[in-house]
Amino acid sequence: MRVIADLDLCQGHGMCEDAAPEVFRVTESADGSYDQVEVLIAKPDAGLRAKVEEAVRFCPNRALSLK
Amino acid sequence: MSDQPRPKIVSGAQPEVGHYEEFMSHAAHFLYRAYQECGELAEFDLFGARHVLMASADAQEAVYRATDEQVSAAAPYQYMVPVFGEGIQYGAPLEIERQQVRFMSDSLRPKRMKTYAQVIAQEVEDYIADWGDEGEREFHDTFKELVLRTSTHCLMGPEFRKRLTGEFGHLFEQLEEAISPEAVINFKSETEAFANRDEARARLQEMLMQAVEERLASTDEPPTDMLQSFLDARYKDGEAMPHELIPGMIIWIMFGGFHTSSNTAAWSCLELARHPEYQREVMAEVDSIYGNGEDLSFASLREMPVTEGFVMETLRLHPPLLTLMRQVVNQPFEYRGNTFEVGTNLVISPYVSHRLPEHFPDPETFNPHRPQPDHLFALIPFGGGKRKCVGNAFAFLQVKSILTALLSRYELSLVDPPETYREVMPSLILRPSDPCNLRYTLRNK
Numbered sequence: 001m002r003v004i005a006d007l008d009l010c011q012g013h014g015m016c017e018d019a020a021p022e023v024f025r026v027t028e029s030a031d032g033s034y035d036q037v038e039v040l041i042a043k044p045d046a047g048l049r050a051k052v053e054e055a056v057r058f059c060p061n062r063a064l065s066l067k
Numbered sequence: 068m069s070d071q072p073r074p075k076i077v078s079g080a081q082p083e084v085g086h087y088e089e090f091m092s093h094a095a096h097f098l099y100r101a102y103q104e105c106g107e108l109a110e111f112d113l114f115g116a117r118h119v120l121m122a123s124a125d126a127q128e129a130v131y132r133a134t135d136e137q138v139s140a141a142a143p144y145q146y147m148v149p150v151f152g153e154g155i156q157y158g159a160p161l162e163i164e165r166q167q168v169r170f171m172s173d174s175l176r177p178k179r180m181k182t183y184a185q186v187i188a189q190e191v192e193d194y195i196a197d198w199g200d201e202g203e204r205e206f207h208d209t210f211k212e213l214v215l216r217t218s219t220h221c222l223m224g225p226e227f228r229k230r231l232t233g234e235f236g237h238l239f240e241q242l243e244e245a246i247s248p249e250a251v252i253n254f255k256s257e258t259e260a261f262a263n264r265d266e267a268r269a270r271l272q273e274m275l276m277q278a279v280e281e282r283l284a285s286t287d288e289p290p291t292d293m294l295q296s297f298l299d300a301r302y303k304d305g306e307a308m309p310h311e312l313i314p315g316m317i318i319w320i321m322f323g324g325f326h327t328s329s330n331t332a333a334w335s336c337l338e339l340a341r342h343p344e345y346q347r348e349v350m351a352e353v354d355s356i357y358g359n360g361e362d363l364s365f366a367s368l369r370e371m372p373v374t375e376g377f378v379m380e381t382l383r384l385h386p387p388l389l390t391l392m393r394q395v396v397n398q399p400f401e402y403r404g405n406t407f408e409v410g411t412n413l414v415i416s417p418y419v420s421h422r423l424p425e426h427f428p429d430p431e432t433f434n435p436h437r438p439q440p441d442h443l444f445a446l447i448p449f450g451g452g453k454r455k456c457v458g459n460a461f462a463f464l465q466v467k468s469i470l471t472a473l474l475s476r477y478e479l480s481l482v483d484p485p486e487t488y489r490e491v492m493p494s495l496i497l498r499p500s501d502p503c504n505l506r507y508t509l510r511n512k
Contacts, residue, residue, distance in 0.1 A: 006443075011453070028303075032165060032169065034172050060463075
């Protein structure tokens, strides 16, 4: 399982961080625009799978995907 | 140059005005015809301004992924500046506007959304509390009133909400009248709508500024609302927004969410009434969550795939916003060998996109079981990319709360013959024809 974030779509809503704080962190962007997701663990282990899937589902912008 | 691909030109242009008259008569139907005649890229002319309808998911993606330095949203939307005010959104420099949208995103974070869910749930329950066992209502105006209550409560807090009168909604109507397609295309002309708009804007500034000053003077613990979020927001240099700009932020976010959400709630109820079989499916899901002793705010925040699918299908067939525009700036914009010169308006139409047969077979059929297309830029009721509607999750929360509360008590049915409910476009927003009368009947549970 690999987590992919499409930053063209991210508006920093933070739903992913709320669902799986181990894997996602929302950080300030350099130009002061929307905060951006940072994927802390690109390949989370199976124990985190349910939380990560929830984060993917809850993103209002479909910015996250799993491969 | 001659073998370079070019968009096809839509037939029927008139001297000087181009396609203006047909566009004005029903913009959605004009754009759909343009796509059917020309395909993916359809060029048309409004008073000498070149427009190209980008009608494929790939073309839409190309525009949505382009940077502000390639395609500008500010250029085609300058007519919004007198509505929101100088110094706000496209009336501010790009680097400021980018930070203002971040303030909006910050005001919609998960912790705040949970508070808004409670506020909305209470408003919706109060609103329908005295509806009785059965009756008929005009659902378009009903939801305008309800969404005005929920939105002002979440935006401005309980004090402002308690004092809410008909005036506030009326002022917003006057602002909306100044963005009819006619006013937008001729936005520099002097018309009564513009004078009314400026008067309404000034009065809103006064009302909202009073609320800002009251909040600043208060020693109570501030409520969790967007007003407070905007007061607490900081630009990256550490500066707060000048207080006199806060009303513009409120008007901006309200403008984005008022008629769009109330229309979507009205369309959803109309589609529920038209399709009793789907209404039963949504009811079953509502009962399984809300009927189980959970409160409404919890139910609305939870995943409700059947209800969400139903609302998404409503948004597919009836996207509130007909077009989303960008203008080519700085240098020509290329898409699949086509070159669009600086100044060309690139038009994305959710209405057309949502009828593309490669993504939505049998597009005119309402089918809430339709799978979401794999292409991320085909289903675009909220736009896409960096400038997608930042309030999309809030909008879903509002509409889900309304449907959940209503359907837990009532069954909805049509009052008038089905063919009399039509899709009309008195402004830039698609809405059900007036009156949108529906009957509600207490359910036998």
